[in-house]
Amino acid sequence: MSDRRDTLTLHQRILNDIEGRIRSGEWPPGYHLPFEMDLAAQYGCSRMTVNKVMTQLSQAGLIERRKKSGTFVSYPRSQSAVLEIRDIREEVESLGLAYDYRLISRALRPRTAADLGLGFPSHTEKVLALSCVHYSGGMALCYEERLIDVSVVPSAVDMSFVSVPPGRWLLDEISWSAGEHRIGAVGASDLVSHNLDIGFGSACLFVERRTWHLGSLVTHVVLTYPSDRHSVIASFGH
Amino acid sequence: MSDRRDTLTLHQRILNDIEGRIRSGEWPPGYHLPFEMDLAAQYGCSRMTVNKVMTQLSQAGLIERRKKSGTFVSYPRSQSAVLEIRDIREEVESLGLAYDYRLISRALRPRTAADLGLGFPSHTEKVLALSCVHYSGGMALCYEERLIDVSVVPSAVDMSFVSVPPGRWLLDEISWSAGEHRIGAVGASDLVSHNLDIGFGSACLFVERRTWHLGSLVTHVVLTYPSDRHSVIASFGH
DNA sequence: CAGTGGTCTAGACCACAGC
DNA sequence: CTGTGGTCTAGACCACTGA
Incomplete structure (x- = not known):
């Protein structure tokens, strides 16, 4: 599932993957994303790498993160261009x-x-x-x-x-x-x-x-x- | 110089500091910033923390980074709002x-x-x-x-x-x-x-x-x- | 060739919010 | 109380590129 060796860096590939799932609707608004440790295990990388991706997605407003609860796909409220x-x-x-x-x-x-x-x-x-x-x-x-x-x-x-x-x-x-x-x-x-x-x-x-x-x-x-x-x-x- | 213990995180304080120097004109466009390792030593933190800050500033367009040469304050070309x-x-x-x-x-x-x-x-x-x-x-x-x-x-x-x-x-x-x-x-x-x-x-x-x-x-x-x-x-x- | 930024790791500690 | 995200570290290797 993640065997292709692109020129992209690891966290860019993870970001593209997760962003694609959100934008395509596979992970709809309100969807509960896997925890960082689980994602790290899935992608075979360290938690820091996953965290970098999640931080970017959070800053972009695509996801919302709550301690203890986890990470959820945001409900689209406004577009920012x-x-x-x-x-x-x-x-x-x-x-x-x-x-x-x-x-x-x-x-x-x-x-x-x-x-x-x-x-x-x-x-x-x-x-x-x-x-x-x-x-x-x-x-x-x-x-x-x-x-x-x-x-x-x-x-x-x-x-x-x-x-x-x-x-x-x-x-x-x-x-x-x-x-x-x-x-x-x-x-x-x-x-x-x-x-x-x-x-x-x-x-x-x-x-x-x-x-x-x-x-x-x-x-x-x-x-x-x-x-x-x-x-x-x-x-x-x- | 960096003795106040705010509620801000370390990389936020570093980011505010550097961004302030750039926006105030203390570090004008074209200014050559210290290298990551030097900044890490100055702030008494690891290079990863400095790198996180520099990456954010780079994405915001405030600085430009070139390998081997170092990091420079961008010349303002356009405002993006x-x-x-x-x-x-x-x-x-x-x-x-x-x-x-x-x-x-x-x-x-x-x-x-x-x-x-x-x-x-x-x-x-x-x-x-x-x-x-x-x-x-x-x-x-x-x-x-x-x-x-x-x-x-x-x-x-x-x-x-x-x-x-x-x-x-x-x-x-x-x-x-x-x-x-x-x-x-x-x-x-x-x-x-x-x-x-x-x-x-x-x-x-x-x-x-x-x-x-x-x-x-x-x-x-x-x-x-x-x-x-x-x-x-x-x-x-x- | 050598120094820089870019990336990644395997840990660690903490604050916070649900349970 | 416990698990989550948030942060930070001290290393490491690599690619690129300017000297």
Whole structure:
């Protein structure tokens, strides 16, 4: 039953075997898996090797483990897919299209009450407010509105952002410890319709992103795309 | 330096320590980490414990490992966030709102050429086409259009789906091995504007999802939400 | 060739939750 | 109380790959 010598490692073969039984339905939700020691005996390996597999499956949410009771196949509650957020320039150029960028406005201004609602702390005094447009193949792809807390990234004050997009610059400047994305739809505002050269109120996709560095909110950005020029992909499994 | 006795396990403390150094920028992208044996000596533990930590960091994409050379902090290329796709009913009820559901149409029809473009194989003969509306607090939340390959899920033919939403039923019926989501914006079509009671052409968020079971496409679904009634959240870090 | 990460073992002790 | 998973160890061998 386990005589084929693949290039796969032992724990990968065990993982594939068990994952296959779960995904195929042979071991349905609620099924009580054999104990680690029994599995180790079945596969002819040590308990540590089985434990490594079970830990991975548990972290992936496929199984649930309870001491003394044992291990059970999870009841599927929600799918979790992986969403890749790539740099706009790279995304455009990977499609073989020409990338271009234009700064619309740049202002260092006092923090307003509205900024608090976005997550900036009250001790933040000034924010750098930027708006710009990203182009793909000569066509406006995305309107960007960004706020940067200059007390967290003081060097941003010295940047003009005329030729360097702030997103790319920030990526190189500081490392990020956490991020939150909100994706939704919105009718094009006056500002957006003008800068993207689309009709007022036409459907747009927006990606709102907040990024933290060591607990401090670094930047808040809203990217607005015409509905026919961008969509977001998230996958799981294969 | 490592004298505090937390409730955390040893490898969790090591992981937090190293992850903190990377995320804080103390160990910047390209930084050459100490070798496993040196780290084991520094932390006063065995190499296996260090290896467990490094394997996790490597899988998370924070570090890159090369034999003979050693381990390096990754250059950030893209953010990957986790997107939770929850059942609509659960999502509504977790907000304390009443959930309701209505079937609009149900038809078992031959597979068309257009279905091939969605990923259904040519040997599929019939698909079950469903459309329905999900309500949240008495208000239309989402218009759903779904296709099910009845050669993969034959028991779907016997379901009326008058009282049971097909998404929830499928979740209980078969296990899923892979899925792909596409999220975008679209102006409300005639059908959507009528069923969601919103203006024609008004901005909507759509989530298109394809789900496979053991390599076979099971179902294709498009969920369309009015822009002001739904958005999608994806996070990473904390 | 030699050093690194990748893997695996055969034990061990512990906390916790059912019995 | 007992069995389970959770963790950790001190070794070992191997494949790969850079020097």
